[in-house]
Amino acid sequence: MPSTLPDGDAAPPSGDLPESALRGLGERPFGFYVHVPFCVTRCGYCDFNTYTAAELGPGASHRDYADTAIEEVRLARRVLGDVELPVETVFFGGGTPTLLPAEDLGRILGAIDAEFGLKAGAEVTTEANPESVDPAYLGRLLDGGFNRVSFGMQSAREHVLKVLDRQHTPGRAAQAVQEAKKAGFEHVNLDLIYSTPGESDDDWRASLEAAIAAEPDHVSAYSLIVEDGTRLAARIRRGELPMPDDDVAADRYQIADTLLAQAGFRWYEVSNWATDDDARCRHNLLYWTGGDWWAAGPGAHSHVGGTRWWNVKHPAAYAQRLAAGTSPAHAREVLADDDREAERLMLELRLSSGYPVADVAPGARTAVAAALGGGLLEPEPFKAGRLVLTLRGRLLADALVRDLLVS
Structure with missing residues (x-):
């Protein structure tokens, strides 16, 4: 945390x-x-x-x-x-x-x-x-x-x-x-x-x-x-x-x-x-992979259904709130659909199971082609409809995600 x-x-x-x-x-x-x-x-x-x-x-x-x-x-x-x-x-x-x-x-x-x-x-x-x-x-x-x-x-x-x-x-x-x-x-x-x-x-x-x-x-x-x-x-x-x-x-x-x-x-x-x-x-x-979780404890970050919130930081403040019968949550944000999809791309692309080619935004297809040609994506999974990183792709994963999101 x-x-x-x-x-x-x-x-x-x-x-x-x-x-x-x-x-x-x-x-x-x-x-x-x-x-x-x-x-x-x-x-x-x-x-x-x-x-x-x-x-x-x-x-x-x-x-x-x-x-x-x-x-x-x-x-x-x-x-x-x-x-x-x-x-x-x-x-x-x-x-x-x-x-x-x-x-x-x-x-x-x-x-x-x-x-x-x-x-x-x-x-x-x-x-x-x-x-x-x-x-x-x-x-x-x-x-x-x-x-x-x-x-x-x-x-x-x-x-x-x-x-x-x-x-x-x-x-x-x-x-x-x-x-x-x-x-x-x-x-x-x-x-x-x-x-x-x-x-x-x-x-x-x-x-x-x-x-x-x-x-x-x-x-x-x-x-x-x-x-x-x-x-x-x-x-x-x-x-x-x-x-x-x-x-x-x-x-x-x-x-x-x-x-x-x-x-x-x-x-x-x-x-x-x-x-x-x-x-x-x-x-x-x-x-x-987009599940829900409740995170208990000071400073802990939870996520349920696209709403993310985080608790007060200090253990004393955390304990005081719960003793008073109130939530220890400090603040929260409700993620827009575009933000949720961007996070999904960022996280799933880091997995060996990859990200569906069909879900890539139309404007990012050029970046996908460049990544494939540059050896960042595995050819066989791509043919089967998945974006899966090569070893070189894993080293450049953050940059690739940025390219896919800004395209």
């Missing part, structure tokens, strides 16, 4: 949604995101809405957080009415959700189940810092209904982790994967970051090899983005560290795709690889 909230229209204290958002509710996949905004320390590159103990101030605490989040789950049920909405995916993100007792995470999940019902076989994920869990904790998570865990590994090199201000030791993430699998988790993901200042190609290969050797069934790899206001941005501005290079990032991406493919992983979204279809993150796929 980004730390800076966008502008928008005022959200009603009741949390009520416009009729256009409720139209078709239940016909689209529905998921829940739960934001847990607590961290032991703030990583130097992180711009998410998170708080250390020293930053929380009065009116917010780890101890009361589960009860507060449960109040928003109940609010969600009131706002969405009595339409049947079985929850297909639940994702606990942060911050570090596993700083809370596993029983608290389980209570929040139980409230979602009680209010909406979890669909049979629902995917239930939590993010975790590798240092924040042990076998006993993972066992309690499993008992609480979780079946997928995502560990923030970032790198296997100590000097790279130091630049990122990551607190875990090299090797701990791989060990945590083994502990999760032994506990009985069906699916395990490792998150990696590439192009950190001071990282070499060999460092990046070593990180990939360590991740692969840990035998997760899912790997996410993201190019480092230097966000304004972070410690990393300040260090780069002062000349202590170099700015990440786009060409280097492209090389690192290709290294990742090659090594992961050799190990049996296949890309299904530009930054995500899985060993098979069952290992794909169904929660993220819900985001990328």
Whole structure:
């Protein structure tokens, strides 16, 4: 959850949604995101809405957080009415959700189940810092209904982790994967970051090899983005560290795709690889394919039927609103049809399943032809009616989307 909230229209204290958002509710996949905004320390590159103990101030605490989040789950049920909405995916993100007792995470999940019902076989994920869990904790998570865990590994090199201000030791993430699998988790993901200042190609290969050797069934790899206001941005501005290079990032991406493919992983979204279809993150796929989701927690962003809203940022303000019986929503926007279609193109084109050729705007056909001729789109899927990115196309996906939208 980004730390800076966008502008928008005022959200009603009741949390009520416009009729256009409720139209078709239940016909689209529905998921829940739960934001847990607590961290032991703030990583130097992180711009998410998170708080250390020293930053929380009065009116917010780890101890009361589960009860507060449960109040928003109940609010969600009131706002969405009595339409049947079985929850297909639940994702606990942060911050570090596993700083809370596993029983608290389980209570929040139980409230979602009680209010909406979890669909049979629902995917239930939590993010975790590798240092924040042990076998006993993972066992309690499993008992609480979780079946997928995502560990923030970032790198296997100590000097790279130091630049990122990551607190875990090299090797701990791989060990945590083994502990999760032994506990009985069906699916395990490792998150990696590439192009950190001071990282070499060999460092990046070593990180990939360590991740692969840990035998997760899912790997996410993201190019480092230097966000304004972070410690990393300040260090780069002062000349202590170099700015990440786009060409280097492209090389690192290709290294990742090659090594992961050799190990049996296949890309299904530009930054995500899985060993098979069952290992794909169904929660993220819900985001990328136009589903509905309610996001609970301070600063969390929800989307239902083309209406998007976001909660107040600080945990204390969030708790105060719910304690007063009002919605924690700060503001919202109702997306126009053109905006929704533009977002659909942007997201679906990043998927290995691609975007329908038939849905391309007539004015963008020239840009499509140029992309096909330039090697950005796969020829065979195109013949079958889908725009699917080649490896080169994945590297230039953002530019291609812009070309298709402005044509």
